[in-house]
Amino acid sequence: MMERALSILSKEKPQDGPLLQVEGLTKFYGARIGCADVSFDLWPGEVLGIVGESGSGKSTLLSCLAGHLSPDRGRVIYAGRDTVSMAEPERRMLGRTDWAFVHQNPRDGLRMGVSAGGNVGERLMAVGARNYGAIREAASDWLGRVEISPGRIDDRPRQFSGGMQQRLQIARNLVTGPKLVFMDEPTGGLDVSVQARLLDLLRGLVRDMGLAVIIVTHDLAVARLLAHRLMVMKDGRVIEAGLTDQVLDDPQAAYTQLLVSSVLQV
Amino acid sequence: MIEIENLSKRFTLHNQGAAVIEVMTGAQLRVARGECVALTGQSGAGKSTLMRMIYGNYLAAGGSIRVGGLDVTRATPREVIALRRETLGYVSQFLRVVPRVPTRAVVAEPLLALGHAPGAAFARAEALLAQLNIPERLWGLSPTTFSGGEQQRVNIARGFAHGYPALLLDEPTASLDALNREVVLSLIEEAKARGAAIIGIFHDEAARARVADREIDVTGFTPRKAA
Numbered sequence: 001m002m003e004r005a006l007s008i009l010s011k012e013k014p015q016d017g018p019l020l021q022v023e024g025l026t027k028f029y030g031a032r033i034g035c036a037d038v039s040f041d042l043w044p045g046e047v048l049g050i051v052g053e054s055g056s057g058k059s060t061l062l063s064c065l066a067g068h069l070s071p072d073r074g075r076v077i078y079a080g081r082d083t084v085s086m087a088e089p090e091r092r093m094l095g096r097t098d099w100a101f102v103h104q105n106p107r108d109g110l111r112m113g114v115s116a117g118g119n120v121g122e123r124l125m126a127v128g129a130r131n132y133g134a135i136r137e138a139a140s141d142w143l144g145r146v147e148i149s150p151g152r153i154d155d156r157p158r159q160f161s162g163g164m165q166q167r168l169q170i171a172r173n174l175v176t177g178p179k180l181v182f183m184d185e186p187t188g189g190l191d192v193s194v195q196a197r198l199l200d201l202l203r204g205l206v207r208d209m210g211l212a213v214i215i216v217t218h219d220l221a222v223a224r225l226l227a228h229r230l231m232v233m234k235d236g237r238v239i240e241a242g243l244t245d246q247v248l249d250d251p252q253a254a255y256t257q258l259l260v261s262s263v264l265q266v
Numbered sequence: 267m268i269e270i271e272n273l274s275k276r277f278t279l280h281n282q283g284a285a286v287i288e289v290m291t292g293a294q295l296r297v298a299r300g301e302c303v304a305l306t307g308q309s310g311a312g313k314s315t316l317m318r319m320i321y322g323n324y325l326a327a328g329g330s331i332r333v334g335g336l337d338v339t340r341a342t343p344r345e346v347i348a349l350r351r352e353t354l355g356y357v358s359q360f361l362r363v364v365p366r367v368p369t370r371a372v373v374a375e376p377l378l379a380l381g382h383a384p385g386a387a388f389a390r391a392e393a394l395l396a397q398l399n400i401p402e403r404l405w406g407l408s409p410t411t412f413s414g415g416e417q418q419r420v421n422i423a424r425g426f427a428h429g430y431p432a433l434l435l436d437e438p439t440a441s442l443d444a445l446n447r448e449v450v451l452s453l454i455e456e457a458k459a460r461g462a463a464i465i466g467i468f469h470d471e472a473a474r475a476r477v478a479d480r481e482i483d484v485t486g487f488t489p490r491k492a493a
Contacts, residue, residue: 043344196365203364207379225364229343243322243343250324254280261281 019044019180019212020065025074027064033236034060038074040231040241044179044210047202049227049244051217051259057236058216059184065214066101066182067091078180096126100173104185106165110157110172116143117153119172127176142171147197163190170198174205183215187222199225220263224248232256267432267463268320270295273329273339273487275315289315293329293487295465299431302454302464304478307485313467316484317434320465321356322346333432351379355430359437361409361417369412370395370405373423380428387427394423398449415441426453433457435466439473451477 018041027034035057042048050058063069065076067083076083078098083091095101103109110119120139121129129135140150146167148160157165166186173181187195203226205211217223223230223244230247232240232255240253251257273293279285290312297303305313318324319338320331326339334353336345350356355376363372370391377387395405398419404412409420422438435454439447447470454477458464468474474481 046344193366196367200364200367224362228347242325243346245323246325246343249318250277252278252325257280 018042019079020214021075021077022065023075023077025061025064025071025076027060027069027071033057034069035064035233035236038231038238040238042180042212042214044212045206046229047206047213047215047227049215049217049223049230050233051220051223051230052233053218053259056233058233060236061233062182062184062214062216066099067095068101096123097176098179100176100178100181102170102173102181102183102186104188106157106162106169109169110165112158113156115154115156116148116160116168119157119168120175123172123176138175139171142175143168145201146171166190167198177209179210179212181211181213183213183217185217185219186215187217187219195222202226220248220260232259267299267334268295268297268465269330269332270316270320271330271332273316273319273331274327275312275319275324276327288489290484290487291489293484295482297432297463297465299461299463300458301480302458302466302478304474304481305465305467306474306481306483311488312484314436316487317356317436317465317467321350321354321434351376353430354432354434355425355428356434357422357425357436357438359418359440361421363409365410366408368406369400369409369420372409372420373427376424376428390427391423394427395420397453398423399446415443415446418442419446422450422453426457429457429460429462431462433462433464435464435468437467437469439468439470447473 020042023039025038026036038061040048050061052058060069064071071084074084078094083094101109111122114122117136117139120142121135124135124138140153143150143153148164148167148171157168160168167190170186187198190198199222202213206213215226227244230241230244231238232247232253234255240247240251240256247256248260251260270293273290275290277287277289279287293316295303305316307313315324319326320333322338322341329339331338333349336349338346338349341349370388373391373394374387377390378384392405396402400416400419400423404416409417412420418441425433438450438454442450451473454464458477466478468478
């Protein structure tokens, strides 16, 4: 069970105030804008959806937030510490403990030559878990949660379908009970039914663990069911932000109106 | 509990020649604790629009909407989320849920979100489902495959799971048979008795007459057409 998996880790008491504060975040690719002047606060337990078309800058923004790209301007304050100016080892430590990143392509987030159980267990070992039995039990439990038969614990990800690989990646990321999860189109490769199960799973985790999530998606139906708040991006800039159902049901900006009206009923 | 002052609403349709449609102006409304106010007016007069503005689903163009002291028109998303979790319930005409989530979990969710123990939350959910005559064999299934009337009852159970101090009810008795209509009306009466402020839309005139203390015709808030 989750409680058991978590007992391996040290828990800190939840802090008051935003978990993440982003101010004026800007990234250029040469003269071209990747993302510009993005500011927002994220609190524990909040799911922020970033929506927009391909090339709108949403993935660039996510990479800057998660420390995979260094922004040209702006600040990203996590639990009171500026992650833009902090030393690389410190940032990498955050990536192993407090943060998780679910990639669009599971091959970017998994070790393809390591067993499914190993992929999940490795994250636990990276934060200090050493008891083999407990690690394997946690791995097996998480495989079940993402609907991978525990009987496949010793199979390698390359023997899995694309959808199963993505579910494994999510298990690998969530097993350590991170506080902040970055997700880049996480449900893109999944069957609709598995997508639904994962949406439910994620909602439960957000509620029970006070997890904060930043999810980049072009799927407005996923955004509606998962995100509390939305930011709509176009050409690297946030053109509208607000409560998810308000942005989708009463969009103010011309672009958001076009985006929402282009989709079959969500 | 709910105080609306000089509220106005317009829609700007940027992709349809930037047409500006004024749909509401000068809306005033006060609902005290334990009081039920029915919104009336023809279809398209703005009853649901007003309700959606109170819930923070539609943005106001001007004026204020105070629910338990919070001005929804100026509140941050985070404040509106907290208001919806703790204070303001909404039973819409549509059930929107994550597919595959069992009915009892759909109904218990508002209580779990408030931090109630799962045992108590599920017990309350099941009591409401039983009261609303949803057969027990359906409780473990997702409501997405249910009939319209069953979905509506699930929606009502979910809306009444937590004792919200303020409630918005959009056609709560539509498409219900006499037996279930009676259950819903008694739930509304119980909510009033415990002090909830309720705003409802009831096309069912007998239901309206029974639970509503006052009626407000929203046609009075419709902007006069320019000559």
